[in-house]
Amino acid sequence: MGAQEACLAAARWRRLQPDLTVTVDVSPRQVADPGFVGSVRRALLEAGLPSRALVLGVGGVVLRPGDEAGRASLEELARLDVALSVDDVGTGCSTLPSLRRLPVQELTVDPSLVRGVGEPEGAALVGAIAGLARALGLRCVAAGVESAPQAAALAELGCSRAHGDHVSPPLTEPRLTELLGSGPAVAGPRVPGPREAGAAGAGRPLAALGRLEE
Numbered sequence: 200m201g202a203q204e205a206c207l208a209a210a211r212w213r214r215l216q217p218d219l220t221v222t223v224d225v226s227p228r229q230v231a232d233p234g235f236v237g238s239v240r241r242a243l244l245e246a247g248l249p250s251r252a253l254v255l256g257v258g259g260v261v262l263r264p265g266d267e268a269g270r271a272s273l274e275e276l277a278r279l280d281v282a283l284s285v286d287d288v289g290t291g292c293s294t295l296p297s298l299r300r301l302p303v304q305e306l307t308v309d310p311s312l313v314r315g316v317g318e319p320e321g322a323a324l325v326g327a328i329a330g331l332a333r334a335l336g337l338r339c340v341a342a343g344v345e346s347a348p349q350a351a352a353l354a355e356l357g358c359s360r361a362h363g364d365h366v367s368p369p370l371t372e373p374r375l376t377e378l379l380g381s382g383p384a385v386a387g388p389r390v391p392g393p394r395e396a397g398a399a400g401a402g403r404p405l406a407a408l409g410r411l412e413e
């Protein structure tokens with residue numbers, strides 16, 4: 200699901216849940232494309248979706264020194280009021296100077312670190328990332344949460360949101376629409392990126408993004 204389709208879907212879902220946001224994972228190549236920002240702007244306009252309802256999840260590789268095209272795109276997207284989330288934090292892709300300078304709103308803890316949160320070393324790593332997010336005034340999101348003990352540990356360490364099978368298994372768009380229409384939502388959907396696409400089987404795979412604390 201690309202930005203245009205995601206914006207159209209989010210506009211439909213916001214009729215059921217007005218505060219809903221949708222996160223779209225994008226690749227470094229997409230971000231560096233000269234036409235990328237324009238395509239996002241057109242997608243928002245055509246869907247009638249406010250820019251604050253769209254979050255773009257970008258891999259930390261985009262933040263590496265020398266990727267001036269990617270950095271310029273991120274800055275322009277921020278001026279459009281599109282929220283930016285840095286994925287893969289803790290896997291060596293992100294750099295501290297870039298996180299400090301660029302207009303991002305979220306850090307996402309990589310699933311490989313989430314899986315180790317039950318061990319002292321793993322908890323220390325996640326706690327350090329959550330502390331960094333807090334110091335920079337950013338949200339800290341845990342990716343790939345699979346169990347209640349993991350969720351409890353992550354909340355204790357400072358992660359305020361999570362996505363993964365513990366929050367919700369991947370959902371097709373019709374099923375998600377049904378759930379959103381049944382009552383107050385606890386989360387917005389996250390649209391899988393190229394590495395995740397197809398993991399949910401038939402339909403348009405989506406996974407819920409939940410809050411670990413109020």
